[in-house]
Amino acid sequence: MKVLVTGAAGFIGFYVSKVLLEKGHEVVGLDNVNDYYTADLKYDRLNELGISKKEAEIFKRKSVSSKYSSFAFIRMDLEDRTHLPSLFENESFDAVCNLAAQAGVRYSLENPEAYVDSNMVGFLNILECCRNHKIKHLVYASSSSVYGLNEKIPFSAEDNVDHPISLYAATKKSNELMAHTYSHLFQLPTTGLRFFTVYGPWGRPDMAMFLFTDAIVNNRPIKVFNYGNMERDFTYIDDITEGVVRVIEKPINDRLNEKEYYKLYNIGNNNSVKLSDFINEIENNLEKKAEKQMLPIQPGDVERTWADVNGLIRDYGYSPDTPIKEGVKNFIDWYRSYYKI
Template sequence: MKILITGAAGFIGFFVAKSLLDKGHTVVGVDNINDYYDRNLKYARLNELGIEKQNAEKCNLLSQSLKYKTFSFIKLAIEDRNNLPKLFSDQNFDVVCNLAAQAGVRYSLENPEAYVDSNLVGFLNILECCRKYKIKHLVYASSSSVYGLNEKVPFETTDPVDQPVSLYAATKKSNELMAHSYSHLYGFKTTGLRFFTVYGPWGRPDMAMFLFTDAIINDLPIKVFNNGKLERDFTYIDDITEGVVRIIQKPVSEQLEKKGEFKIYNIGNSKSVKLMDFITAIEDSLDTVAKKDMYPMQPGDVEKTWANVDDLITDYDYRPNTPIKEGVQRFVEWYKDFYIS
């Protein structure tokens, strides 16, 4: 298959692209390489895929990978209404996987416009291109943040999600509504994935895994919100990647799938881990006790996330199996190798 991966220089996008390439698919990667976090990490991910920094910077021009014959990359923002359709017209994709987005709950309090540009305008452009260029299947990133003030656990996709507590969450719920409209109106399949706290090697510097490890190694205190009374469905990147790739690879057959099918799945570890236990796993991996500064609950945060992934197990035999201690150890080893060695 020929697959478009947007957000290919991002954490999840990088792993999904690499997995698909290793399985023999043709992949075109798109990313605007913005400065929300360290661009050098994004360039390093692309370098692992065979795209050198000078080629990654060529705006609106496809660069061929030096490592994978079936991978090419283009620096392009999905909100670019002129050049995105040109890419679709030239490439004839079978499947589109939209992982490009302005991420981060707390940053949405500081820069809401970035979320409107990428998560709303950009996603509309993706939908329009899928409609115009007859894409059979759009797989896209949603978020566990859509559950907002929902108190019932574990979270199920049938739960009401009309109480978002951040603009980021509101844009992701909007994506689901927009996808539903396009599936209904134009007859192509859309699959939304509500990701739950993804962590692992090559992870984002604004995520807890990275922040805690970095602070402990540098003998700095870590910020522990809600006085540590938080729980998250921490999901290792390999488990996330396996689920996304299974969904992308499953053929869309008109005989087996309803025309215009719209699906939403939770994609998580299906276990809730206490934040303090997560911190302990990092401390054990580093053989260091963290200095902890306790803070109150932050605006936009929720106390607990926990995914019910039964639908994903039924439809795709998705079974996450990475223990938290093992996943944390792998991240710590990567961090030391990438930043210290």
Template sequence: MKILVTGAAGFIGYFVSKSLLDKGHTVIGLDNINDYYDVDLKYDRLKQLGIAPKEAEIFEKEVHSKNHPGFSFVRMALEDREGLPQLFERHAFDKVCNLAAQAGVRYSLENPEAYIDSNLVGFLNILECCRNYKVKHLVYASSSSVYGLNEKIPFETTDSVDHPVSLYAATKKSNELMAHAYSHLYGFKSTGLRFFTVYGPWGRPDMAMFLFTDAIMNNKPLKVFNSGKLERDFTYIDDITEGVVRILETPTNENEPKKDLYKVYNIGNSKSVKLMDFITAIEESLQQTAQKQMLPMQPGDVEKTWANVDDLIQDFDYRPNTPIKLGVQRFIDWYKSYYKELAK
């Protein structure tokens, strides 16, 4: 298939692109490479896919990979109402995997406009292009943050998600509603994936795994919010990637009833881990002790996440299952190797 992967220079987008290429698909990667976090990390991910940083810097120029014949990259924002339709017209995508978004719960308190531009305006442009250029299936990133103040554990996709506690969460819930409307009106399949705290090699520097490892290794205070009384369904990147790719590769049924065109799934490890246990796993792997700085609860945060993935198992015979200790060790191995190379 020919598949558009947006957010291809991002954490999940990089791994999904690589997996699809390894399976023989043609992938066009799109990313605006914004400076929400270190752009060098984004360029280095693209470098793994055969795209040189200097080539990736140029907006709207399609660059072909040097070591993956099936991959090309375009630097473009989802908000580009002229460039995006031209890209869809040029390539006639079979499927679209929309992983591009302005990420981060806490940053949405500081820069709300970025979330409206990318997550709402940009997502509308994706939906319009899918409608106008006959895309068979749109798979897009939602988030566990949509559950907000939901107190029922574990979280199920049938739960009410009407009480978001951050603008980021509100935009992700909006994406699900927008996709539902477009699937109903225009008859194309859409699948939303509520990711639960993804971690692993090449991860984002603003996420817990990266922040904790960096603090411990460099003998800096480690910020522990809500005095450590938090629990997260930490999900390893390989499990997330396998789930996304399995859904993308599932054949679409052109005669599928309208009510079945729209789906939402949780993708999580289906296990809630105490934050302090997660920190302990990092300490044990590094053989160092963290200098913990206990802080109050952050605005927009929630105390506990835990995914029920029964729907994922039933429909795709797939359950994420990487143990925390193994995932943590793999991240730390990558972290040491990556920053050792940068130090040369």
């Protein structure tokens, strides 16, 4: 297939692009390489895919990979209503995997406009392009944050999610509603994937795994919110990638009634891990104790997440299963290598 992967310089988009290429698909990666976190990490991910920093810095010009002959990259904003439709017109994609978004729960309290621009306006543009160019399947990233104040554990994709507690979560819930509308009105096949706390090598610097490791290594205290009374369904990046690629590769009418064009799935480890246990694993791998700064829960945070993945098992025979011990070790090994420690 020929697949458009948006957010290709991002954590998950980088991995999805790489696996699709290794499986023989043609991939066009799109990213605006914004400065929400250091762009150097994004450029280094692209370099792993054969796109140099110099090539990645050019807007709206397609660069072909030196490593993968079937990979090309274009730097562009999803909000670009002129060049995005032209890209769809020129490339004739079979499928679209939309992983581009303004990420981060806490940052949405500081810069709400960025979330509306990227996550809502940008997503609408993707939907319009998919509709107008007869895309066979749109796969898009949602988030476990949509469950908000939901107290039923584990979280099921069938649960009511009308009570988000951050703007980020609200934009992800709006993506699901927008996708449902386009699936219903235009028979556009869409699949939303609710990711649960993704971690691993090449991960985002604003996520707990990276923040804790970096602070401990550099002799800074780590901020432990809700006084440590947090639990997360930590999901290793390889497991997330496997799930995403399986969904992309399986045409929607192979698994659905031909009149049913809209689906949602959780992708998580189906396990809730205490934050203290997660920190202990990092300390054990670094052979160094963390100085902990115990703080109250932050606005927009939830106390516990846990994914019910029965839908993914039923339709794809797949369930993430990488244990925390293995995933944390792999991240620490990568961190030491990347920063030459």
